[in-house]
Amino acid sequence: MSKAQDDSLTQYTARHAKQLGGAVIDTLLPPQALLGLDADPIARRMWADVTFLDAPWCEACGFPFEYAVQGGALCARCSVKPPSYDRARAAMAYDEGSRALILSFKHGGRTVGLSSFAAQMRRAGRDLLTDADLLVPVPLHPSRLIKRRYNQATLLARALAKITPAQFAPDVLFRTRRTESQGRFNARARADNVRGAFAVRRPDHIKGRKVILIDDVLTTGATLESCARTLKRAGAARVDGLCLARVAKAAALPT
């Protein structure tokens, strides 16, 4: 970056931070500055090619737009069929640049970046988090939990609860049955696979509350939709989704 570009970025950042207030200044720093990963060369390499997502995006599903649009614009898909959840946001694109990072967390048990993931989710989900009550991780079926050892969504929700006022609520939603892995399914099959697969264990804890569902990767949104329908039936006042990453282009879906 040239000196002139650097200066103009600094001025922009200072101006923007002033507009937004000091509380969000960490969202304007380069992502690596948040991470404390300098001592970990593997992590640093994994983060280098990540595309971080931010507005402009679809007001409903958070699909990134290439150009700025007037507030509240919806993508083509949400215009035709609004999702069951209110809003979804994701911190980074799930693509070639983030695949290794995500999969090492999802399947490899690598949790060194967890606090950085949470910080990035807080940045992307700032509008959702202003008045949210509960952070509810998308649950795994117990049999899958044994295989994976832990639920990544639970880890993310717990890490996020440490840096936001919303309450970590891992025990209100559960899977009623074991579903097939979504990896080889198309959008319609994914929706069929998870329809009715969730239930609320503690409806008293959900009624009238503003809930954010937490998950690692958003692909077609079928899992979020199914969870959101279940939570709204149980009386949730609002259900948003906040994910670490999302498929932002036609790309190979993660399993």
Ligand SMILES: [Zn+2]
């Ligand atoms: Zn959309």
